[in-house]
Amino acid sequence: MESAAVKGVSCTPRALADSLLDELWRECDAAGWGLDRSEFDAILLSVGTARNYGLAEGEAASRQQRAAYFRSLRLSDLVLARACAAGNEQAWERFVALYRQPLIRAAIAITGSETLGRDLAEQLYAELYGLTARAGERRCPLESYRGRGSLMGWLRTTLAQRHVDHYRRSHREQPLEEFDAQAPEPAPEKPAAELTALERAVEEVLRCRDAEERFLLASYYLDGRTLLEISRVLRVHEATVSRKLRRATGGIRKQVLRNLQGSGMSRRAAEEALGADPRDLDLNLKKLLQYSQSDTFQEKAAR
Amino acid sequence: MNQNSQLDLHPDAESLNAFAEQALAEREREQILAHLAACSRCRQIVCLAQAAAVEQETAAEAPKARSTIWPGTWLRSWRIAWVPVAVLAAIVTLAVFVHQRRMDTGSKLARIEPQAVPQNVGNLAKPSTPPQKAETAPLPVPVRSATKSLNPTTPTVASEPLPQHFPASSPHFSQAASIELPNSSHELAALPPDASKPEGLSRGAVVQFKPETVVSARELQQALGTAQSHAAARAMQSARGSETQGRRILASTAPAQQYEAKAAIPGPIEVSRQSLMVGIPSIHLTKTTALPSGLPAVSTAISRHCVLAIDQAGELFQSEDFGGHWAHVDRQWTGRAVTVHLSNKENKAAGPTGAGVEQSESASGAEVISLSAATFELVNENGKVWVSQDGKTWKMK
Numbered sequence: 001m002e003s004a005a006v007k008g009v010s011c012t013p014r015a016l017a018d019s020l021l022d023e024l025w026r027e028c029d030a031a032g033w034g035l036d037r038s039e040f041d042a043i044l045l046s047v048g049t050a051r052n053y054g055l056a057e058g059e060a061a062s063r064q065q066r067a068a069y070f071r072s073l074r075l076s077d078l079v080l081a082r083a084c085a086a087g088n089e090q091a092w093e094r095f096v097a098l099y100r101q102p103l104i105r106a107a108i109a110i111t112g113s114e115t116l117g118r119d120l121a122e123q124l125y126a127e128l129y130g131l132t133a134r135a136g137e138r139r140c141p142l143e144s145y146r147g148r149g150s151l152m153g154w155l156r157t158t159l160a161q162r163h164v165d166h167y168r169r170s171h172r173e174q175p176l177e178e179f180d181a182q183a184p185e186p187a188p189e190k191p192a193a194e195l196t197a198l199e200r201a202v203e204e205v206l207r208c209r210d211a212e213e214r215f216l217l218a219s220y221y222l223d224g225r226t227l228l229e230i231s232r233v234l235r236v237h238e239a240t241v242s243r244k245l246r247r248a249t250g251g252i253r254k255q256v257l258r259n260l261q262g263s264g265m266s267r268r269a270a271e272e273a274l275g276a277d278p279r280d281l282d283l284n285l286k287k288l289l290q291y292s293q294s295d296t297f298q299e300k301a302a303r
Numbered sequence: 304m305n306q307n308s309q310l311d312l313h314p315d316a317e318s319l320n321a322f323a324e325q326a327l328a329e330r331e332r333e334q335i336l337a338h339l340a341a342c343s344r345c346r347q348i349v350c351l352a353q354a355a356a357v358e359q360e361t362a363a364e365a366p367k368a369r370s371t372i373w374p375g376t377w378l379r380s381w382r383i384a385w386v387p388v389a390v391l392a393a394i395v396t397l398a399v400f401v402h403q404r405r406m407d408t409g410s411k412l413a414r415i416e417p418q419a420v421p422q423n424v425g426n427l428a429k430p431s432t433p434p435q436k437a438e439t440a441p442l443p444v445p446v447r448s449a450t451k452s453l454n455p456t457t458p459t460v461a462s463e464p465l466p467q468h469f470p471a472s473s474p475h476f477s478q479a480a481s482i483e484l485p486n487s488s489h490e491l492a493a494l495p496p497d498a499s500k501p502e503g504l505s506r507g508a509v510v511q512f513k514p515e516t517v518v519s520a521r522e523l524q525q526a527l528g529t530a531q532s533h534a535a536a537r538a539m540q541s542a543r544g545s546e547t548q549g550r551r552i553l554a555s556t557a558p559a560q561q562y563e564a565k566a567a568i569p570g571p572i573e574v575s576r577q578s579l580m581v582g583i584p585s586i587h588l589t590k591t592t593a594l595p596s597g598l599p600a601v602s603t604a605i606s607r608h609c610v611l612a613i614d615q616a617g618e619l620f621q622s623e624d625f626g627g628h629w630a631h632v633d634r635q636w637t638g639r640a641v642t643v644h645l646s647n648k649e650n651k652a653a654g655p656t657g658a659g660v661e662q663s664e665s666a667s668g669a670e671v672i673s674l675s676a677a678t679f680e681l682v683n684e685n686g687k688v689w690v691s692q693d694g695k696t697w698k699m700k
Contacts, residue, residue, distance in 0.1 A: 054328040072326065102359060109355035148321035153356065157320040160351040164344055211333055214340035223346055232353040233346075235325050 028075035033083035078147035085140040201259035635697040638683035646678035
């Protein structure tokens with residue numbers, strides 16, 4: 001696996017100052033992993049252009065923005081990952097020494113099982129080592145790592161991805177004997193006018209909430225996550241999550257009241273409508289929240 | 304929906320990880336957050352990855368904490384030994400303290416406690432009393448009667464042969480003995496191995512051996528009085544594992560030399576912490592130290608008020624706190640003092656209640672228990688006698 005060439009990187013004109021590249025080259029000790037300077041420059045450029053230096057698509061990045069983007073990267077992890085993907089033995093030794101055991105421990109923590117965790121970690125490790133090939137070409141998932149965030153975090157997230165995907169695939173496989181055909185649903189009764197208005201008002205309000213509030217609501221009410229778990233994801237304190245949740249629910253209530261009043265209800269009637277049994281409402285919050293996906297990923301799906 | 308389309312639909316692992324590690328720009332962060340709000344799969348991935356990260360951080364911090372507590376210096380590596388060492392030191396200190404206190408309290412030579420005088424004198428001497436009756440109804444023994452009945456010179460003493468019951472080699476009774484009488488608690492006395500039944504203790508008296516207690520016959524005699532002591536001494540010489548009418552006399556396997564040495568060799572006053580109660584006021588004898596001269600006592604006399612002792616050099620010492628402190632008594636007699644004891648005449652004058660027990664002893668082992676106020680008698684080497692009421696002022700008799 002002797003290869004100094006870095007796959008997927010073509011020689012591009014230098015868009016960065018030589019002094020910055022020299023500085024980054026020295027910082028990440030890329031020479032220790034068998035990379036030469038031209039390969040290092042090519043890696044940086046490929047990483048930068050893949051995400052347009054963290055800017056929106058079509059937006060031109062200035063030299064300072066590029067420099068800031070490269071400085072925000074984990075270059076040492078990036079170089080190690082690319083050297084491993086290129087098959088550098090020293091890099092693999094280093095990778096094994098640094099990440100083999102943490103990878104197994106993370107897999108065990110994710111799966112909650114020693115056996116499943118070890119299987120998951122070994123499977124990913126084999127993939128990382130490049131044992132899988134597509135179209136006759138050896139592929140290493142480490143090539144997709146671009147230095148944003150730590151390599152260990154990337155490994156953990158990859159493990160979690162594999163585990164969740166595997167679970168979601170196998171979860172749908174049910175034995176036939178346990179499968180009972182559902183009875184046909186009864187014809188829906190025509191709901192009361194107040195309930196219809198309430199449903200519409202809730203839908204509108206939820207669509208209007210910002211991404212963070214919807215994430216909080218979905219995590220807390222749909223997924224049943226604790227405040228601590230949500231706070232770890234958002235890197236804020238539990239109390240902050242609690243406060244934001246309280247503010248979100250309070251804001252939704254006020255907005256629903258306003259919407260109901262806007263639809264012709266009196267304030268008292270609107271408040272009475274809010275006191276309706278939630279089971280009487282035909283609201284699918286999951287669908288409502290999923291309706292407002294970000295445009296970026298919808299665009300990706302359309303392509 | 305295959306895996307490729309999933310990857311197209313969802314942000315990749317790097318983006319999710321960068322979002323969780325706050326490594327994304329604001330615009331991209333908002334995009335990921337909006338996706339997470341709508342996508343339960345990605346929320347689950349992020350949450351699982353974060354939970355694993357927290358677990359790994361916790362596991363990584365534990366060894367650090369341990370290494371902080373136990374740096375590898377040689378001195379600190381002994382830290383775990385300090386606790387047992389400290390506990391051991393505390394125990395040793397406590398033991399020394401307790402021993403010291405016992406020594407202090409042990410210096411009080413004797414304490415006399417008045418005890419209820421038993422009634423029904425005659426039961427002790429009746430040989431025909433059934434054993435069951437004797438056991439269910441303990442025989443109260445008045446002091447005077449008991450003393451009289453145990454006196455070998457008194458013809459009323461019943462001396463039934465006591466059957467062998469306990470083997471002499473029994474480890475429980477191997478070293479010493481105790482004597483029990485009706486209405487009394489157990490007491491102790493060292494017995495010679497060839498001891499046989501005591502005449503005076505044949506009825507109503509129980510002799511028990513206790514391995515932890517060694518008391519000379521002299522003390523037993525002090526407690527029982529002159530008459531009793533003679534009977535007990537003979538009993539100790541002859542008794543060996545006897546029992547009669549529910550009361551038993553057990554023999555000791557202690558070497559004969561032990562008893563003889565204690566009886567014959569004058570020395571520091573031997574003591575026991577236990578009391579000897581034979582239906583008369585009990586005498587608590589405690590350990591004493593040597594006399595101020597450093598020589599052992601050859602003769603002692605104990606009254607209610609004071610203790611007198613003659614050492615081997617013939618010097619007389621007096622103690623008013625039962626051996627706690629000794630004062631030298633100036634010589635008011637001629638020759639070398641040999642014996643000090645209580646007057647026999649006073650003994651005979653004692654009342655029947657048994658109050659005011661006093662005792663004396665000589666180097667030969669002759670002891671006297673007086674039941675009245677003391678009159679000490681001092682005998683010099685020529686056999687001349689001096690008398691004293693307080694032990695300080697002596698007059699020739």
